Amino acid sequence: MRTSGYSAFDTERVRGKTPFPKETVYYTKSVDNYHYHPPPSGFQSSVEEFQHWANLRSPLSGILSTILDMTEPLLGMPSLDHESLGVNFYDSDKLGCDRVYFSPAHMDSSIFTILIRATEACDGLEIADLSTTEKLGSEGIGLDASFISVPAVPDEVIVMAGTRLQRLLGKGKVRACVHRVRSPMKTGNMCIANERLSLAIFCGPPFK
Ligand SMILES: O=C(O)CCC(=O)C(=O)O
Numbered sequence: 001m002r003t004s005g006y007s008a009f010d011t012e013r014v015r016g017k018t019p020f021p022k023e024t025v026y027y028t029k030s031v032d033n034y035h036y037h038p039p040p041s042g043f044q045s046s047v048e049e050f051q052h053w054a055n056l057r058s059p060l061s062g063i064l065s066t067i068l069d070m071t072e073p074l075l076g077m078p079s080l081d082h083e084s085l086g087v088n089f090y091d092s093d094k095l096g097c098d099r100v101y102f103s104p105a106h107m108d109s110s111i112f113t114i115l116i117r118a119t120e121a122c123d124g125l126e127i128a129d130l131s132t133t134e135k136l137g138s139e140g141i142g143l144d145a146s147f148i149s150v151p152a153v154p155d156e157v158i159v160m161a162g163t164r165l166q167r168l169l170g171k172g173k174v175r176a177c178v179h180r181v182r183s184p185m186k187t188g189n190m191c192i193a194n195e196r197l198s199l200a201i202f203c204g205p206p207f208k
């Protein structure tokens with residue numbers, strides 16, 4: 001894998017609209033779709049070691065194929081055999097007190113995403129309970145659904161279905177996970193300073 005891009009604070013957009021208040025370094029096997037923007041030095045070096053997490057991809061895809069009763073393997077087809085690693089850095093000091101989310105409600109465009117977080121009691125990750133809404137798009141779901149908070153547990157990773165899996169198997173079988181990240185709690189007018197680091201391994205072709 002090599003670094004394929006760096007997106008600065010507020011430059012990435014959810015659904016082409018809402019800016020993501022995070023900085024991200026992307027690593028990928030295939031660099032075709034990217035314009036190369038090197039990350040700031042120092043950001044990159046601390047994360048190289050996390051690439052071993054990508055080894056989870058194969059066993060997880062096998063387990064998912066079994067759970068979903070699939071006759072074909074989920075990964076391994078050349079058109080799907082892509083993976084990229086996003087290292088996200090969120091800093092509430094940069095956020096401003098008017099913004100509640102580090103990451104607004106969205107679905108990933110992967111087949112599945114493996115998400116690794118630092119262990120914090122109030123991590124901020126929340127997933128939508130899709131049984132509480134009739135809406136289908138992530139924006140509508142974000143406004144309408146109840147969200148469940150997902151605390152970070154030591155030695156556990158989160159695996160989320162992406163829109164590619166939903167398209168492959170149909171909404172009747174799998175729905176893409178709508179998720180968001182709350183910024184740290186605010187007390188009165190005070191923002192409690194907080195930094196957050198997460199690693200997202202996007203398996204399958206992203207950005208479609
Ligand atoms: O930071 C997180 O926990 C979630 C990151 C995320 O949703 C993404 O990178 O697509």
Ligand SMILES: [Fe+2]
Nearest residue numbers: 106107108179
């Ligand atoms: Fe995501």
